[in-house]
Amino acid sequence: MSDVVKPLPALLQRLRYQILLGWLVAVAMPIALSWVFIDIPVYQSTQYITAIGASISLAAGIFAFRRLHIFPGIAAGGYVVMAISATFGVLAIALILLRLDYSRVLLTIIYIASVIVFTLMHLLIGSRQRYRMGVIPGGRTEDLPALKKVLWCGLDRVDMPIPLLDGVVADLHFDHSDAWDKRITELVLNGIPVYDVSQAIEQLTGRVEVSRLSQNTLGALNPNDVFLQIKAGVDVIVAAITLVLLAPLLIVIGLAVRRETPGPALFRQYRTGFRARPFVVYKFRTMRVADPAALDDADDRIRAMTQLNDARITRLGAFLRRTRLDELPQLINVVRGEMSLIGPRPEAIALTSWYEREIPFYHYRHIIKPGITGWAQINQGHVTAVEQVREKLHLDFYYVKNFSFWLDLLIIIRTLQTMVSGSGAR
Known part of the structure; x- marks a missing residue:
């Protein structure tokens, strides 16, 4: 971002x-x-x-x-x-x-x-809008000046006069001196909002670090079950209506895929879904069908990865990936209850096993249904390297922690922008 x-x-x-x-x-x-x-x-x-x-x-x-x-x-x-x-x-x-x-x-x-x-x-x-935030020294607040979306004002001395601010950020888990504790209390009593540094970093970056499991806004590890049930019902209704409305487009794309290269119009692959249960995902095929002899010798993990400028991708496939139209058949998965419209990207089972060995807490992203689009997808795009996936997991954790209709609306708007610009495709 x-x-x-x-x-x-x-x-x-x-x-x-x-x-x-x-x-x-x-x-x-x-x-x-x-x-x-x-x-x-x-x-x-x-x-x-x-x-x-x-x-x-x-x-x-x-x-x-x-x-x-x-x-x-x-x-x-x-x-x-x-x-x-x-x-x-x-x-x-x-x-x-x-x-x-x-x-x-x-x-x-x-x-x-x-x-x-x-x-x-x-x-x-x-x-x-540019907000002016005061920064109380100590703890993780030294990382804040690197975030450019806010005008940061360092409160270097406990007795310095407070300028006109929209709020103050402090590391509330840091062991401040008695003088600073008293000063922070005075700020609150005077009606100046005081925010914890972890909240400020999360809300400005859209990331939650994965050094430990983090509770959501309700103070629990589990997402809101009521919202999950409402969201699941809305997902099925919207996906079913969209499938009917887009049926002519889906047929045209399917025929075009079949005409360009031999093979089925739909690509099917087992991926890790809700609560780590495997399911078959549907997408429009964007690559040439591989030679069966080559598949026997290839590593499942390597085959599951899409490389930069991958030679297997067809000309039509590149267009479908850039515009995200190849994802439309996943509406079938949504109607079947296997996916959501919005959530973490479902990964191939071979990649999931690899990431779980390399990245702590990777398994936790399966606590909600995978989605056709999501917070990580719009902010980072397609990645495969472990360090990039670790960064993507930070974004997934932010979505799990801040699960809401508002965030879903924001993701939908950003997804439409991504479809037009084609950013993040591979």
Whole structure:
């Protein structure tokens, strides 16, 4: 991921202008469109009650999000949806209890529009905003200045005045002096957020080091079972609908693969899946079918690897890999419950056995279903060397630890960008 962050226009850095922009799109526009196209005037009681309530809820949701004191990194955007949903939920309950006449359809539209608009604003504006963070010396904080997405301000002396900051980062597991402990407490009492250095590094890099097993955001090693079940249901529905919609494209690609070189259209391979259970993965074939005599003498691990500029890849296969279209048949695996739309990449069994011998905790990535795309895939692409796989495991661990709908949404957006650019393909 690039560390270069372009500064935002000064106007968009101010919260009140962000709220105003969001209100115009998410609240004012739906009301105006309903007046123009459905002839429901804004001065009608159902309209202005809905508009006033939605405006208050929207502003309250954004201010609540800002008061959550979440480190402004990758996972922060998920709390935008949570905060807006909470305040709109309170509004709906209040309207029902007060028996006020409001438009349920309009309120629903405004809520959905608010979630979409402010999620996109966080992606486009919040992710580019430069934050000023103080750094308390000691422990792992010496690694922070290398992370360029934040303007770091070293607090070198315990008695130095604190400049205007968005927060302070400290190694809360480090044995600070009594003076620094008192100073950190004073910062918290004065309303200045204090974050642990491990959280800051994870949220800025999207990596979790594999020196030890790390608990997720719920404080457990196991991911959220409720989210897993909901995600599995959504995966099957979306994959089935997508298979139907893309059936003509899948047929055309399959015929093109068969026409270019002899052999089946689909490539099948046993890979390691959920809870380390093997399954057969489906992809469009992108390589020439190997000579059976050569297979007898080849190492399974070597055959499973795709090398840079691999001579086995066909011309059509290179295009399919670059655009990730070769992954589309894995929708069948999703419908069968063997894969998810988003998760760690499933590796060939021969490679899995090798990585488990070389890399501590590699087995832990199988705690969730493998995915067609995922956090590691969009940030690193295809790799095979042990050190590169170790780095990829850091990314997989971040996904396991920060498992959420928000992170899945971010991965989907980044995957679409990757399909267009073709980055990371091999």
